[in-house]
Amino acid sequence: MKYITTRSAKGEEKGFQDVLLAGLASDGGLYVPAELPQFSKEDIRQLRGLPYNELAFTIIKPFVGGEIDDSTLKQLIDDSYSTSEIFSHSAVAPLHQVGSNEWIMELFHGPTLAFKDFALQLLGRLLNHVLTERGEKAIVLGATSGDTGSAAIEGCRHSDALDIFILHPYQRVSEVQRRQMTSVMADNVNNIAIKGNFDDCQAMVKQSFADQPFLPDNTRLVAVNSINWARIMAQVVYYFHAALLLGAPEREVAFSVPTGNFGDIFAGYIARGMGLPIGKLVVATNQNDILHRFFKDNDYRKQQLEHTLSPSMDIMVSSNFERLLFDMLGRDGDRLAQLMETFQSTGQLQAPETEWLNIKTLFDSCRTGDDDTCATIAELHRETGYLADPHTATGVRALRELQLDARMPKVVLATAHPVKFPEAIEKAGLQSPSLPASMSDLLQREERYSVLEHDLAVLHSFIKEQTRHS
């Protein structure tokens, strides 16, 4: 398997390990597979009934392209999705029926109670394995609006090859989310609250990949955000898992995906490109609706980022949207680079009309503000007894607003556990659940984090000082 970047017409082809151990490509683009592995209908039928770890191995193996031997890869995957050690539900990603043809796929049974665990448990193990084999060390740098941070820390903290630096927007994540990160006292874990919003944190991460002199000698910089292809790869698996349970490949399935950085829904797009019959992908946003405005009116324009009750989706500049645009432009890296430059300088872009109309046959979208999010949490609970977190609620709402084909099974991705967002649950007039036993004392644990200005030079000298390998 070879990988190319979204911003170069030709050239710079990389293998899996190089892509895994990177962030942005040197041209500022994102890595994508040169070609997607293909699964025929018969191949998909053969996947029926496989336990999650075996399904994951079958889907992920072609992306790794033989760069990790099969038995090691299998072991890393088995360990990542172990239902005795890591995931607390025997189905790993159980489906819960909430309507006649409507399902919720619960992606929050991992150690940090959000869908990020699916990719970051594996990413941490892959990084540790590859770096240890090469005798190398790396600095992991990530930005979080709340969930990636704790999942990355949980996935990477046991690796001696890694020093982890996670930026979160100061006072803009929920208390549970913050404490999940800041109560981890491991020597290699550094939490930084940046005085800015998530877009500021993410921009600092991306600028750091472009400008690396702050790195100690012989140390790599690695991304744990979904700019890292391995994140997307791991997230593809649960689309196969759900679709197989609901009749694939004989029936098409629709997915409604709470969306911010466009990584999760992009994994669904990739699953479809691999042959999975996905009839519709619904982009569900909160008030930070740049993606909804794109799919509705071809108007991708930056606005002021708002703080909402679904803070993990408080994102304006959506990293993986670039990967979709690349495909929309016929994988023409030069055209894409021009479009991204326009966006960089003007804060807005438009896709060519024909390509935009074409992509709209697959994608639909819906924006849900805070009031409707709370109303949806309350309504779903009243109708079915199910308690959804505010991000998941935007996905539920989107399905209820959009009139999709009634015969097509519809799956909402439940991206986080409601216990992480008590404010929204209480505003919906409901009681927030208790923290699970593994973190019942979370609110009493000691915290450790630094507050830094939104200043790249300040961040870089902080990283230099705190890195254990310097």
Ligand SMILES: Cc1ncc(COP(=O)(O)O)c(C=O)c1O
């Ligand atoms: C709970 C939750 N839901 C939804 C999202 C949006 O996912 P994505 O950024 O992959 O679009 C995030 C953050 O990424 C999240 O943490």
Ligand SMILES: N[C@@H](CCOP(=O)(O)O)C(=O)O
């Ligand atoms: N919502 C995310 C934001 C970062 O997204 P990622 O998928 O690119 O890591 C978070 O919770 O941190």
